[in-house]
Amino acid sequence: MSFEPSLKLLHSPGACSFPNLILARVGQMTPEFASINPKRRVPVLAIDNEVITEMSAVLTSISSLAPEKNLLGRSTIETIRVYEWLNWLSTVVHSQAMGSIWRTERYSNDPAVYPAIREKGLETIRECYAMINEKVAEPGTGFAVGKGFTAVDPFLLVLYCWASRLEKDMGQDYPVLCGLREEASW
Structure with a gap:
């Protein structure tokens, strides 16, 4: 049984959230952003009911969804x-x-x-x-x-x-x- 979570990535074009967008290719900045992340910073990734912030955590989350791609390294x-x-x-x-x-x-x-x-x-x-x-x-x-x-x-x-x-x-x-x-x- 394969688990495919619902993802929502909030980003800002040209900002530090861009690498997350390259990996995930989903999401956009919306008016609900401040209610999702009170830090008012990008990136933000919503996986089902979990909101994940900070670059390393978001990149780790996205990378973990495709472990076969070795986005966190091969060793x-x-x-x-x-x-x-x-x-x-x-x-x-x-x-x-x-x-x-x-x-x-x-x-x-x-x-x-x-x-x-x-x-x-x-x-x-x-x-x-x-x-x-x-x-x-x-x-x-x-x-x-x-x-x-x-x-x-x-x-x-x-x-x-x-x-x-x-x-x-x-x-x-x-x-x-x-x-x-x-x-x-x-």
């Missing part, structure tokens, strides 16, 4: 590496670096310091993207973890898209990351 160490990536991408790259540029008001109530916060965010983004470029190059497979597509890869894609809006010539500084995006067959 214990790959699963650990997937979570290592997801946590770092969520906290440092997304929340800290990108947040300091696009949601500066979350870091200070003083608009006079916003330019300094944004500049530090750009510095952090450059450091993070250099590290991403180096880490993706390590296995030489075109994937972030192991030799296959995992929940990390769509997250990297959305972060690449965001960074390319800030850094016009990403190919020069981050060729491996840009190649991952250009050659992605997924």
Whole structure:
């Protein structure tokens, strides 16, 4: 007997919820969003009567619905590496670096310091993207973890898209990351 839960994924185009949409390809932001997730943040995944929030939890939920796809990795160490990536991408790259540029008001109530916060965010983004470029190059497979597509890869894609809006010539500084995006067959 196969169990197919009812899913509803609430997302915002171009936001950090994009990787979840790539994996699930369902859902949309609706007026009921605030009543479903009082945090007022995406992503949110509703599985039957359960509401799941936060990027790593939503990606894990979606991945667990198709275990044969190995979206959380093919081995214990790959699963650990997937979570290592997801946590770092969520906290440092997304929340800290990108947040300091696009949601500066979350870091200070003083608009006079916003330019300094944004500049530090750009510095952090450059450091993070250099590290991403180096880490993706390590296995030489075109994937972030192991030799296959995992929940990390769509997250990297959305972060690449965001960074390319800030850094016009990403190919020069981050060729491996840009190649991952250009050659992605997924």
